[in-house]
Amino acid sequence: MRLVQFCHRGGEVGVRVGVEQAGGQGVIDLKAFDPSMPSTMREFLEMGEKGMDCAKRALSSGQHVVAQTDVRLLSPVTGPEKVVCVGMNYKDHCLEQNAPIPKEPIIFSKFPSTITGPYDDIILPAESQEVDWEVELAFVIGQKGKHIKEEEALSYVAGFTVANDVSARDWQMKRNGKQWLLGKTFDTFCPLGPALVTTSALKDVHNLGIRCLVNGAVVQDSNTNQMIFQTEKLIAWVSQFVTLCPGDVFLTGTPPGVGVFRNPPVYLKVSSSIGKSMHISTWLG
């Protein structure tokens, strides 16, 4: 299944959880199908199997379909407890910066206030001159757990999506005592989605093409088979430290092609055609 959060265009019912029909044939409004269903993905995931079963029934029903043109897609999760990020997790990204391949995952975070819709603007802050892109495979936790074993880790994942770990390199690399947080956490620095693709709907999440386009030009183009620490390992690692809970978002690291390691470096700019923002397209599959 492809789960989404969306708004009805022109409607006033607010955020809804939806299930996308195959081939872009509209989105089924889960709360219209069953009024006992919650309005946000985080609450939906907290219901566990009961929610997933309802989504399956809704999809089978083919009813309460909102036409694609009437749907405004939001990020599939908003307001998670955690946005867990992984640094230096692609072999080819380590090579492009002459960095050794890490022996352990390097974990940092973004505040949940970074999350923005997949088609929304990224606000280019006046405080940074070096805003860069980082397309990443993301996954979302569906079940609470601590000290999760690698062998069982995938059962804790609700699904996968795509994200951009937008990064202000000046703040990440040269300021703030070299703690990455500030450079990673400006508002809107985490475009996420559109769809949360449930694990069972993906054949092999560690063999997917992953690309980033800036103004239509491909700037990153790799494959998730280049990941150093895969989903299962990341869940086992991070759950040594923290209890994971439904809605928690993981960003699993970026492949090569970021702007900062180009010669000369390339950064995002205010595009005069779209105002104080810049569109990044991300693609996974």
Place this chain on the structure above:
Amino acid sequence: MRLVQFCHRGGEVGVRVGVEQAGGQGVIDLKAFDPSMPSTMREFLEMGEKGMDCAKRALSSGQHVVAQTDVRLLSPVTGPEKVVCVGMNYKDHCLEQNAPIPKEPIIFSKFPSTITGPYDDIILPAESQEVDWEVELAFVIGQKGKHIKEEEALSYVAGFTVANDVSARDWQMKRNGKQWLLGKTFDTFCPLGPALVTTSALKDVHNLGIRCLVNGAVVQDSNTNQMIFQTEKLIAWVSQFVTLCPGDVFLTGTPPGVGVFRNPPVYLKVSSSIGKSMHISTWLG
């Protein structure tokens, strides 16, 4: 006012927001006083002035008082969007480690899952041998804002409390690519509270004694007048990057006396008398 979150001992009504009466004369249950009031501090703070006015009326009424012995105090905030932390923010703490006094605040974070009650156990993780204490002045945001000016910053604060920025020094300083997050973010590594003291009830928050006791012995004893970047500056600084919102918690840095800089270093241990945990008392005022 002294605002708290609490549970009725033996009761089954769950978390409540309360107002402490002077002199430890019990806690007024805000939802019992006015059933339209929410059950969590974050929701209460999101109501803004309306909530604060209700709390004042509840305190004046002297009704719906729960005796202190029937109250189990929780952390004053749970599930905030952000726990913003400041490193190296006491002059005397910089001196004890021969570090230069920072010219800009150093900002890092803990996940909200670190927050635990002021009298609850800290879980000593098997993954660390170097768990240390850090008493800190904390404040909680009461109003949404971005790019907040220093002159107006205090009006964005709901109140102040005390916290412990418990830190696994091995993970903070030697692992994880020197990104501090993992060492700072084990479950229960942020005892917070008990009371959120509203700003108007404090004469001068930047001239308060601040102490940490481990097993009854004073290990940190300083004054908030040693802070390098004060509340107003921290709010102005961080709100350049992120939109602050009601419930966001700031930990403002620790004074000297932490275990890692002692000779030899001292760390927290499992206390056989209290099981797999250790009690730290914090004190502010």
